[in-house]
Amino acid sequence: MISHDKTGTGPLLAPCDNGSVYEEIRHVLKRPDLSDGVLQQILAERRFGADTQLGADAFLAGKGLAEERAGVIRTMIVPPPLHRLDMPAHDLEPPLSRRFAPLAARWRRAVHMLRPQMKRTPAPVRNR
Amino acid sequence: MQPAGSKVRSAGPRRLAMVLAAVCLTTAASFMFATVVQSDGFDRLDVVRIALMAVAAFWLAWGGCIALFGILFPPDKAAAVTGRPQGRTAILMPIYNEATGPVFARLAAIMKSVDKLLEADCFHFYILSDTTRADVAREEQSAYRGLLLRHQAGGxxxxxxxxxxxxRKAGNIADFLETSGGAYEYMLVLDxxxxMDGETIVEMVRRMEADPRLGLLQSLPQIIGLKTLYGRLLQFATSLYGPYFARGLAAVQGEEGTFWGHNALIRTRAFAASCGMAPLQGKPPFGGHILSHDTVEAALLARDGWKVRLDPDLTGSYEEAPANMVDYAKRDRRWCQGNLQHSRILAAPRLKFWSRISILQGIFAYLASPIWFLFLLTSLTAPLVAPPPVYFDGYSPFPVFPHPETATALALLFGLVALLILPKLLLVIRTLTGGNAKAxxxxxxxVLSFVIEILLTSILAPILMMFHCRSVMQVFVGADSGWPTADRDDGSLPLGAAISATWWMALTGAAGVAFSHYYVPELFYWLLPVALPLVFAPLLVWMTSSVMLGEISRRLGLLAVPFDARPVAIAAEMHSALLESETEEKPSDMSGQIAGAVA
Incomplete structure (x- = not known):
């Protein structure tokens, strides 16, 4: 199981439902990928520091100067950006049949070039 | 993804020159040794001895040539873009049941250094914990919250x-890539x-952006923070010789360079596409997940056309290292298993030729010791099974006495010693003439430190050889390492732990001395330089782990390194961060539960 750190003391106050708070958080953290739902949860669980200049309640109430509010926002524990990359597993010890497949193909090509007539002549014709 | 970009100067001629030089030296050594061993007749055991000597001498010659090439070929000036980096970088610190305080203090120091940059917002930091112990995990989470609050590093x-x-670590990094890797152009993998200094990190990013074909850029970490005598010896050697050995490596490796698993910047998409590794069939030690994954990852990147480069001129990159020989041997035991496991992927499809050589080199780093040990054993046995001398060969009426080859034997011995010492001596002369001696x-x-280093490493070499032999044997029989647990914070060892780790060496050394005294007295004095350090191994291991001896050497100005006089700023920052985290209160407002994954 994988866990990302996400702490809180439970919802004490209803988070500010004003969309501009979410925009403000995304702007300060330069994280446009954070959805409203995630931010709502963060605010509801109060996943940010209380020892900042601006109190948590004041922040949630939309009070304080921009810099003070940014100080609170920068203490928020937000999830990392989710942007997966595929990481295919390469087989470094493939079976011999696969390992020598290019060699076998080259051999077949060489045989084909050396004996073109036999390849082109249908078997019944050759037998006759 | 197919990389595009310009091609740099090929390392082919340098490689060829190095192989030729090593082969010539090996041939000369083998020829001299063959001359010595056939003086008392020739038998099958002599063939084995010559073969073992040839392999071991090639390994020595290879090391000597790397240092020589480091002197001959200074690194090319690496291109770097100017201005703000275009891509974002994730700085990754994978941890596994580590001491929480120092780990987070290091990260705090790196963060502080990065925060001083104008480009600070181009960097995100990840603590990728694989910690299995619940108590350590709790400490990590608490330290994380403290660090986040202190640095206001939310987001x-x-x-x-x-x-x-x-x-393990490869799985940890893979998990990051499969979750968040796409959000970053580059990742800086740490241990x-x-x-690492912020300036160094941003310089690495600039060099990466200057070359769109560069998949991995490895810096040269310097060893710092060791206080024991052995630690200071390591620091001195890596500080004085390390950069030149790295330059030599870089000169011959070229675009198929090395990856040491940390302090390296990696292009995330290239890594994700190229470096996924399926576990090997069968059970450990040779099957299962690939252990020393870094070498293989470098080979896989090169296989897909990406450049893997070591830039030895990148300063501001540091690491700590084991402070005593037992800890060093413990680490080597892990690396030994990983490198020997690579024998199964030597023939992996499409690997570049030099990548295979690098993998082979890793295997030989550990096989060299058993080869030397076997050589010693066969040399002790050879006189017992040698045919009796033939005084009358049937062609001459007069007796033909065996020709003594002592002079050739001495010349060979001095030649091998020169292979070990000469490159180091050249580097010391270069430092003296280059005006860097003050550091x-x-x-x-x-000069005195150089003499001490040569003497100490020569005395300790048989002990390291035996540790390697034991590691190789354990890997082959699948045995546990069974090391004593006597870790102290300062790196020193109690005498009991030193005895527990090396008593078998003392017995082996004593047995060798007794055997040669009774059965092959002509080899008695030749064997002493190897056997005596083994007899006194417990004492030597204990003494070299002494912090007091390390401190005395520091006060006398011996084994001095540049950062003795001018402490590394980021290391000082780390220590103050550690003190700060130990004295401050835990964050009380966010000490709640750890919830599940964030969707």
């Missing part, structure tokens, strides 16, 4: 924990004991 400092460390305590102290 750019993340903590992620896997409860099972599947695939739990890594430290190593001044010319007189530098």
């Amino acid at each position: 750019r400092l993340f903590y992620r924990r896997r409860e099972q460390n599947i695939g 739990a004991d890594s430290l 190593f305590g001044g010319p007189a102290r530098l």
Whole structure:
């Protein structure tokens, strides 16, 4: 199981439902990928520091100067950006049949070039 | 993804020159040795001895040539873009049951150094925990919160924990890539004991952006923070010789360079596409997940056309290292298993030729010791099974006496010793003439430190050889390492732990001395330089782990390194961060529960 750190003391106050708070958080953290739902949860669980200049309640109430509010926002524990990359597993010890497949193909090509007539002549014709 | 970009100067001629030089030296040594061993007749055991000598001499010659090439070929000036980097970088610190305080203090120091940059917002920090112990995990989470609050690093400092460390460090990094890797152009992979300057990090990013074909850029970490005599010896050697050995390596490796698993910047998409590794069939030690994954990852990147480069001129990259020989041997035991496991992927499809050589080199780093040991054993046995001398060969009426080859034997011995010492001596001369001696305590102290280093490493070499032999044997029989647990914070060892780790060496050394005294007295004095350090191994291991001896050497200005006089700023920052975290209160407002994954 994988866990990302996400702490809180439970919802004490209803988070500010004003969309501009979410925009403000995304702007300060330069994280446009954070959805409203995630931010709502963060605010509801109060996943940010209380020892900042601006109190948590004041922040949630939309009070304080921009810099003070940014100080609170920068203490928020937000999830990392989710942007997966595929990481295919390469087989470094493939079976011999696969390992020598290019060699076998080259051999077949060489045989084909050396004996073109036999390849082109249908078997019944050759037998006759 | 197919990389595009310009091609740099090929390392082919240098490689050829190096192989030729090593082969010539090996041939000369083998020829001299063959001359010596056939003086008392020739038998099958002599063929084995000559073969073993040839392999061991090639390994020595190879090391000597790397240092020589480091002197001959200074690194090319690396291209770098100017201005703000275009891509974002994730700085990754994978941890696994580590001491929490120092790990987070290191990260705090790196963050502080990065925060001073104008480009600070281009960097995000990840603590990728694979910690299995619940108490350590709790400490990590608390330290994470403290660090986040102190640095107001919300939105750019993340903590992620896997409860099972599947695939070890490689699995940990893979998990990051499969979750968040696409959000970053580059990732800087650290170790739990890594430290890097912000300036160095941004310079690495600039060099990466200047070359769109560059998949991995490895810096040269310097060893710092060791206080024991052995630690200071390591620091001195890596500080004085390390950069030149790295330059030599870089000169011959070219675009198929090296990856040491940490302190390296990696292009995330290239890594994700190229470096996924399926576990090998069968059970460990040779099957299962690939252990020393870094060498293989470098080979896989090169296989897909990406450049893998070591830039030895990148300063500001540091790591810590084991402070005593037992800890060093413990680490080597892990690396030994990983490198020997690589024997199964030597023939992996499409690997570049030089990548295979690098893998082979890693295997030989550990096989060289058993080869030397076998050589010693066969040399002790050879006189017992040698045919009796033939005085009358039937062609001459007069007796033909065996021709003594002592002079050739001595010449060979001095030649091998020169292979070990000469490159180091050249580097010391270069430091003296280049005006850098002051950083190593001044010319007189530098020369004295060089002599001490040569003497100590020569005395300790048989002990390291035996540790390697034991590791190789354990890997082959699948045995546990069974090391004593006597870790102290300062790196020193109690005498009991030293005895417990090396008593078998003392017995082996004593047995060798007794055997040669009774059965092959002509080899008695030749064997002493190897056997005596083994007899006194417990004492030597204990003494070299002494912090007091390390401190005395520091006060005398011996084994001095540049950062004795001018402490590394980021290391000082780390220590103050550690003190700060130990004295401050835990964050009380956010000490709640750890919830599940964030969707």
